[in-house]
Amino acid sequence: MKKRVLILGILVILGLALSMFLTTGGSAKQTVSPDTKTGPELKHSLPQPGDSAPDFVLADMEGRSLKLSDLRGKKVLINFWATWCQPCHDEMPELVQKYEEYKDKIAFYGINLTNMEGGNLSEMRNFLQQYHVSYPVLLDKEGRVANQYKIIGIPTTLTIDANGIIVDRFTGSLTETNMERMIQNLLKR
Template identity: 35%
Template sequence: MNNKIKTIIAGLAFAAFLGIVYVGYTYLSSSYQLNLNTNSTAPKNLSQKSPLKAAPDFTVTDEAGNPVKLSDFRGKPIVLNFWASWCPPCKSEMPHFNKLYSEKKDDVVFLMVDYVDGERETTETGLQYVRDQGFDFPIYFDTEQEAAKAYEVTSIPATFFINTDGKIVTSFQGAIDETSLNEDIQLILN
């Protein structure tokens, strides 16, 4: 009889635990859904419904170590992408960027910014990855995370689409597919 009571109590305790987990999950899920435009890592287009925000300026370095500013490209539409060679979602989207860079490089500036932290990512590992994959787009290195801080990048990949007026038209958090990338490029070309 004692074992039956213990089993019943254990079963009730487990059921109570599952109930608490369910309630917590439901609450957190609804909170998460309400905050889709914050720090979620799920891929999403973050189109702005309010007035367009000016794209913050920053300085990164090119492959030769020369400083390059976002403002150097003023008056041109810009695709700004933050990535790293250790990031699987970044790797999955890179062929799309390379293809569209080949097609649109005369009309759009592609700033492929490698998030260099000096530990998981170095300029050498980023450059080697791009060379090994045969990508044609130029890469830039955010060794001081100045660009990432200016754009409040908390997870990668992250892509920002900047129009000729220097305003962020839309952004995308997570790996972007070729269709979405092309559609968002069209927004900054018009």
């Protein structure tokens, strides 16, 4: 049963990735910004730079809740990920390094797509230990927040300014250069 769910999840992600690839003119990695040329249906459906970040409440692995709007006044970086996602593995060491470097200036949060993990918290804990992730990880158990943010591929990273406005959105594994650019754009706000 778990294999079928995993295979179905992978097929859905591959289908969404192909759709994104075709929609973006062949570029699977894309930063969505106000001046990015995308299909009108994609541009208007994604919460994107300049939009208010949709509010949500999620619990962490210990059951403590976090409401995004309670972070107003702080700069925030959110990274949507899953343990089975190889690009999530690829970018995690750099993300952890940036957290250590900027944790006094930016609130980092991981959002695990728990609805696609099969509820395996021990696997998530192993992943977090493997990469020494010390920033808070929130569990999107029903996929509601991923739906609010129109997450069509993972990892997806967003930065949000102190007023709750999305500064940047990037789908795909971030390189050190792209991650630093997003952070610097956020710090300027």
